[in-house]
Amino acid sequence: MSVLGLDTITFRYPSASADALAGVTLDVEAGETCWLYGAPGAGASTLLMVAAGLAPRFTGGSLSGQVRILGVDPVEESTRHDLRGQVAWIGTASDIQFSQVAETVREEIAFGPANLGQPMSRIDAAVGEALERLGIGHLAHRSPAALSGGEQQRVVMASMLAMSPALWLLDEPDAALDSAGKEIMARVLREEAGRGSAVVIATGDADAMLGRAGRIVLLDRGTIAFDGPPRQLLADELAWSRGPGGTSVAELARAAARLNPDPRLMAPYPLDFDEAMARWKP
């Protein structure tokens, strides 16, 4: 079942000289994880905002093409409210995403479900589960503003989780997190995909995708340059010619191959340490 459908999406910001997205067509199914990979300015953040129905509503600009979430148009005034609580959208700056009216983390997480008019019993259950899954039970009575960046990001994640969204849109969610935080977020997203949600993550960091499931969509100046398995893209020159490059290990191999075109160094490049050792240290 298609959760997110973008059909020939073209979007331009107000007074911009070029399209931010040009003819983008993308389908994400239930239970699927999709990585949006691209250099800054390639259009990943814009794509997420269009998918969430936030652009052009809050950004201005012109949009053509069709967006559908669970078959509903998130841009159209008459239908978008049917999707309330179904879309989670997480950016990098956590404290901007807080409601500003919650005195405790508990209240912050409950903000979304309360807005949706859910009964207290359901809200309590959802908040409790979110606190536990994100490992922030010990922060339940703390003020959200007093937390560290990593803790705040987890609270934002919990706040979205409490609404049980069908579609997750995340823009570089790892930036402020330490390795423990990254693990927790990866696990929660895996669980959500397992429960049938669709997950779309924008990242410019190839290493972040290692060991994680999903397909990769390469964005280059507003168009899709590749849509398929990550291994296929990241080990290939295409990641450099139309993207921000490959994993750290692949970068090493590629640079060495320029000095010595030994077949062990040429594409397809090894993606991580284990592959490199298997190939270079038999």
Added chain:
Amino acid sequence: MTLHPFTPFVLVGGVAALAFLLPPPVGPVALYGGVLIAALAAGMGGAAVAAGLVLLPLWGFLLLLHGILPGGDGYPAAVAQGARLGAVATASIMLLRGFKPSRFLDAASSRGWSLSAAYLIVSTLQAAPRLRARAASILEAQRARGLRAGGSPWARVRALVPLSLPLVLATLTEVDDRAMALEIRGFRSPGVTRTPLDPPPTTGRDRSLRWGTLILVLAASVWRFG
């Protein structure tokens, strides 16, 4: 003792009105006394102290103006003015300190009032600590680049630009991001009544406090102008 979120606003309004309606000097002094007793009873003695500290220089000035220097209205006038300021300041600080943003939103929502207006009030009151923290970090950054905040009045005015402009720009650019975040979290969904997280009931105590305040103000007006 928890009051309905709207009650403190009514009380502060009532104190402000009574401060000027009650006949000086006894009226304002009795009012100030009453506010102080209420503060102590509510466990907010700190608010009374804070108000007192803020007003200390003003009180000194009033004494000087009306009591010591020739041409003033005499000590009773100074006392009355001082008591007025004391009552209003103490009540206001009690309001700010006791303000619970979530309960205020719930109260507005359960009465069908505009959530947007309520949110505006709440987020403005909550914004102060964040703005202060951000202003402090901007000040540090500019000083570390060599900005001198002292010196001639003209130099001080010019120093305001690198201090205030970044604050304004940052706050403005955030507005859209915040609006988007609220939207995603279902704020103000039409046709949906927000579930109050901590439903503030209007108890008998609230009702009597509010009506009592209103009656007192009306009585004082009649007495004053009748």
Added chain:
Amino acid sequence: MEAVSSPPLRMEQVRFRYPGAAAPVLHDLSFTAEAGEGVAIFGRNGAGKTTLLRLAMGLLRGAEGTIMLSGRTAADALPEDLAHLAGFLFQHPETQLFERTVAAEVAFGPRCLGWDAARIDSAVSDALQEAGLEAVRNDHPWDLPGPHRRLVALAAVIASSPPLLLLDEPTAGVDRATRARVRDVVRRRLEAGVAVVAVTHDGEFALEALDRGLMLDGGRIAADAPVAGLLGAPGTPALPASAAIARGLGLDLARPRFDAVVAGLASHWPICA
């Protein structure tokens, strides 16, 4: 021409406790950063890393012990008095930008220091060139994407040519290309004889740009060694790919940076025709 006796940063037996705190954050901390030396400061949150930087810049007062910047005591100095001796890059420095153009923003520091117009112009051009920002010198800083605003803030800090740079997480949340530019700026400053002290969780940046690593634990220096030797240990950032590959292949490199490892990799096998 700094005399050897007045290094860009010297801290001796520094002890500091935040007002009202039960325990001191820094205990008898002593370390010196010499001209041209790049020092990475590692440690868990709360270990005192940022406190150390802030004390050096005069943003915190009340420390016991000696803190000297190029021979001048920092203990009771105001930050604006130390601005010509140290440049501080804050976390999220994007929020301090306010001028209408990038060039004007970068000129702010030298202007505050009272330099004459010609000297300011030349300093601004140099700084913009080092940070790779000449193309946007007339743009409004707030029109640039976040990572590029970070570069503007960095250019603004180096414009007044201070002999010491204090950087607080300079590569946090920034894309790979911008990280490379920050690394290049740091390398060039080190070559020019500036001392750089950076608090960082970015192991790759530490290895590529800096030489020496200090690990802080509970306000004390737990380790002081070349960066490569410290990375990968508990409490320090993970070992970057280049160092891991070098170790895995047995390449004997004291500083397993990207370029060195690439060269080592390429010569690991005979060159193919």
